[in-house]
Amino acid sequence: MTFGLREHGVQVVLLDIEGTTTPIAFVYDVLFPYARARLNAYLRAHLGEDELRDVVATLRVEWQEDAAAKHQPPPWALADIPAAARYLEWLMDRDRKSPGLKRIQGHIWERGFKSGELRAELFPDVAPAFSRWKGAGIDIGIYSSGSVLAQKLIFSELLSHISGFFDTSVGAKRSVDSYRRIAGEFRRQPQQILFVSDVPEELNAARDAGFQVLLAVRPGNRAIEGPVSIDAITSFDAIT
Numbered sequence: 001m002t003f004g005l006r007e008h009g010v011q012v013v014l015l016d017i018e019g020t021t022t023p024i025a026f027v028y029d030v031l032f033p034y035a036r037a038r039l040n041a042y043l044r045a046h047l048g049e050d051e052l053r054d055v056v057a058t059l060r061v062e063w064q065e066d067a068a069a070k071h072q073p074p075p076w077a078l079a080d081i082p083a084a085a086r087y088l089e090w091l092m093d094r095d096r097k098s099p100g101l102k103r104i105q106g107h108i109w110e111r112g113f114k115s116g117e118l119r120a121e122l123f124p125d126v127a128p129a130f131s132r133w134k135g136a137g138i139d140i141g142i143y144s145s146g147s148v149l150a151q152k153l154i155f156s157e158l159l160s161h162i163s164g165f166f167d168t169s170v171g172a173k174r175s176v177d178s179y180r181r182i183a184g185e186f187r188r189q190p191q192q193i194l195f196v197s198d199v200p201e202e203l204n205a206a207r208d209a210g211f212q213v214l215l216a217v218r219p220g221n222r223a224i225e226g227p228v229s230i231d232a233i234t235s236f237d238a239i240t
Contacts, residue, residue: 001231002238005138005194008212012163012186012193013133013239016173017144019198020216022154026121034112035105036092039085042108047081052104056084059100063087097145097168106149113153120154123218129236130161139163139186143195145173173202179209194239200228214239 005013018027046052066073074090076083091101112118133140141164142151148165155162164185171178183190190210197203198221203213207230215224215232233239 001233002240003194003214003231003233004240005133005136008194009192010138010194010212012139012141012188014141014143014182014193014195014206014211016195016197016199016202016216017142017146017151017154019218019221020196021122021126021142023121023123023218024220024222030118030121031105031109032092034118035108036089038108039088039104040082042104043081043085046107055100055103059084059087059098062091062098062100097172099147099168102145102147102150102167106147106153109150109153113156118153120156122154123236125236127158129239130158133239134161141166141182141186143167143170143173143178143182173197173199174205176205176209179206179211183209183211196233196239198222200224200230203230 015021018024043052043056047056060076060078063073063076074083074086076087088101088104091098109118113120130140140162142155142162143166144151145168146154148167151165151167152159164182166182166185170181170185179190179193179195183193186193191212194212194214195203195206196214196216197206198216198218200215203215207213213230215228215230217232217234
């Protein structure tokens, strides 16, 4: 299928990252292991900095909530850096969308991108689509559970094309209110925004907020269980 942006009255294309613009394997097989291997060293090197102390304090609250809910997080004594790292690893094992975890991952990845150890991987149709949409006067936004810093690292060569970055500070990706807030940030009516993601639950929330939606079906994406009443695309070439 093809989806004409002007034909559908779209003024903003909002995109997920993992499984939509970027292969899932890059996130799970490259980015996550890279951050995991450096957690302890990063915490030890930066724990004296105000920002990291704030993040760790927030993580401590999350840990207390997990312990109270009997989720059995690993033990964590106060000021115990290895235990903080173990809790971060525990969150990663469960693919938790923890803001604190995402901030720390972002900072570790920033050093990797700057050193050249990490290089962003995007599907080949992404850059041409960004140029095409931007040239047609369409705004482009990114909405991911990864921190805004991490998003900007992944799209470092396309930053001039992107009008807005959003992470879970705007709300959970499966919450209708998150999409309403994003529409407000763009100063657009919800129906003027197209959201593309590989996760039907996110698309359902966006659609309930009034957004137009498309399901991204990319190589390596997880199989979707059950019927999905959302139009699908396999390439951004279909969004004209």
